[in-house]
Amino acid sequence: MAEQPPQELKQAVLERIEEERVCPKSRWFFWCQDSFIWFLWAVAVFIGAVAIAVTLFVVTHRQYALYEATHENFTTFFVEFLPYLWFAVLAGMVLMGVYNLRQTKRGYRHPLWLLVSSSVMFSFAGGALLQAFGFGYLIDHTLGQQLAIYMSQEKLEQKLWQVPAEGRLIGRRVLEETDAPATTIVFEDISGNRWVTNVTELLPRDLELLRSQKTVRLIGTITDEGNKNFHTCGAFPWLLDDNFSSRELSAERRAFLERAYEHMHRADERLLMLEKEAFAGVATTTAVPVGICANLAIMRKLGIRCEQVACHSF
Amino acid sequence: MEQPYALPPSDEELVKKTLVDKEQFGELIDRYEAKLTRYIARLGIRNAEDQRDVLQEIFIKVYKNLNGFDTTLSFSSWIYRIAHNEAVSWYRKSSVRPEGHLVSDSDEIFSLLASKDIRADVQFDKTINVAELNKALFSLHDKYRQVLVLRFFEHKEYDEISDILQIPIGSVGTLIHRGKKQLKAALNHEAIRI
Numbered sequence: 001m002a003e004q005p006p007q008e009l010k011q012a013v014l015e016r017i018e019e020e021r022v023c024p025k026s027r028w029f030f031w032c033q034d035s036f037i038w039f040l041w042a043v044a045v046f047i048g049a050v051a052i053a054v055t056l057f058v059v060t061h062r063q064y065a066l067y068e069a070t071h072e073n074f075t076t077f078f079v080e081f082l083p084y085l086w087f088a089v090l091a092g093m094v095l096m097g098v099y100n101l102r103q104t105k106r107g108y109r110h111p112l113w114l115l116v117s118s119s120v121m122f123s124f125a126g127g128a129l130l131q132a133f134g135f136g137y138l139i140d141h142t143l144g145q146q147l148a149i150y151m152s153q154e155k156l157e158q159k160l161w162q163v164p165a166e167g168r169l170i171g172r173r174v175l176e177e178t179d180a181p182a183t184t185i186v187f188e189d190i191s192g193n194r195w196v197t198n199v200t201e202l203l204p205r206d207l208e209l210l211r212s213q214k215t216v217r218l219i220g221t222i223t224d225e226g227n228k229n230f231h232t233c234g235a236f237p238w239l240l241d242d243n244f245s246s247r248e249l250s251a252e253r254r255a256f257l258e259r260a261y262e263h264m265h266r267a268d269e270r271l272l273m274l275e276k277e278a279f280a281g282v283a284t285t286t287a288v289p290v291g292i293c294a295n296l297a298i299m300r301k302l303g304i305r306c307e308q309v310a311c312h313s314f
Numbered sequence: 315m316e317q318p319y320a321l322p323p324s325d326e327e328l329v330k331k332t333l334v335d336k337e338q339f340g341e342l343i344d345r346y347e348a349k350l351t352r353y354i355a356r357l358g359i360r361n362a363e364d365q366r367d368v369l370q371e372i373f374i375k376v377y378k379n380l381n382g383f384d385t386t387l388s389f390s391s392w393i394y395r396i397a398h399n400e401a402v403s404w405y406r407k408s409s410v411r412p413e414g415h416l417v418s419d420s421d422e423i424f425s426l427l428a429s430k431d432i433r434a435d436v437q438f439d440k441t442i443n444v445a446e447l448n449k450a451l452f453s454l455h456d457k458y459r460q461v462l463v464l465r466f467f468e469h470k471e472y473d474e475i476s477d478i479l480q481i482p483i484g485s486v487g488t489l490i491h492r493g494k495k496q497l498k499a500a501l502n503h504e505a506i507r508i
Contacts, residue, residue: 027381029382108482
């Protein structure tokens with residue numbers, strides 16, 4: 001039997017189209033495909049924006065004001081609090097964004113740096129916008145409440161500030177022990193412990209804050225662990241439940257340093273009086289504050305820093 | 315009055331016509347059959363039967379995706395892209411490394427290595443070893459060989475290569491530059507007489 005010559009390609013293709021009823025895919029298919037890729041890119045940019053918003057919240061609303069209370073120096077504080085999880089999310093979303101842009105009709109024409117920077121820029125702009133409306137805090141707070149494994153800034157702050165052994169408490173005043181002038185108050189921390197708290201070394205501003213019964217942070221020291229006695233050296237507002245401007249944070253830091261200086265200054269006064277008593281035989285008539293706070297390591301550290309930055313001139 | 319010379323329809327016009335009447339697709343097949351056969355052969359599909367199968371798949375894919383043809387591209391770039399992807403996919407399915415005869419005569423060799431893109435400081439004589447050059451070309455990484463084939467054998471411009479391989483134009487230039495350097499090195503290594 002004679003071998004049949006190979007069929008012409010054109011004829012074979014057209015026959016196959018006929019036999020297999022091959023039809024061109026509809027325009028809608030391609031439109032949907034293209035739109036889906038752009039949608040995925042938009043999702044990546046949006047999640048990137050969320051990561052930026054939370055990062056901005058952390059970076060701009062972190063408790064820089066009181067970092068000395070919890071960390072050795074600013075570097076250790078900063079390194080510990082950087083939101084690495086969100087950095088990873090942002091990096092992942094940038095990769096996803098770039099991948100999707102590459103899949104768009106003309107995405108391949110652009111160099112990688114342009115694709116990366118455009119995804120980052122859009123995420124950054126979106127993140128800044130979200131943070132401007134307070135979404136950074138909201139996202140971080142909500143995730144912290146909904147996911148046990150997610151360490152929100154609030155949880156992190158609580159972990160750092162609810163350490164009675166190191167002289168830090170979070171909570172609020174519940175009731176006073178005595179009528180005015182009160183020297184002690186009852187303070188309930190977030191773990192539910194009630195502390196009889198000595199407030200004799202507090203400034204009027206601190207007392208005012210405690211009277212408001214809002215959640216506050218206390219710096220001080222345990223004077224009697226068995227009876228849960230705590231000596232307070234400073235009370236500071238709990239900043240994470242609201243949006244605070246950087247100016248307010250600066251004011252808070254200044255107040256913190258002033259407090260430290262005040263305690264140091266009192267200690268110096270006390271030393272001077274004791275010297276007078278001992279060497280010049282002059283009996284002091286003025287009552288000298290107890291000065292527990294001046295002996296706290298944190299207050300000493302801050303007092304010295306305060307002198308370096310001349311915060312007594314505030 | 316009848317027009318004495320009517321210009322043949324452009325590829326893009328034929329695409330539009332094909333969407334109305336599928337018989338028009340035959341014209342597109344006629345236009346690209348030879349070009350694509352040469353191209354896939356240069357990519358390493360040498361067997362006539364394999365070529366035929368791959369070409370059929372290419373044209374069926376082209377037909378199926380006619381509505382997805384981006385009119386901002388040239389049809390030629392688009393069909394070459396499909397051909398390229400289909401050839402790569404064929405290698406993968408067949409689990410073979412591409413091999414073949416890229417170079418058929420010394421003009422092509424001259425076009426490849428002494429093109430105006432590179433300083434023409436290398437002179438060739440007629441006794442150049444074509445087989446060795448083919449061997450050298452196929453010793454290159456796929457990404458270099460592919461751009462060299464498109465640039466010097468298919469005579470495509472940088473923007474067309476960018477559209478076919480779906481890479482930035484800047485990368486096309488880089489790949490061509492590096493590919494040529496590697497090819498020169500490979501040729502020296504193979505002790506080809508230059």
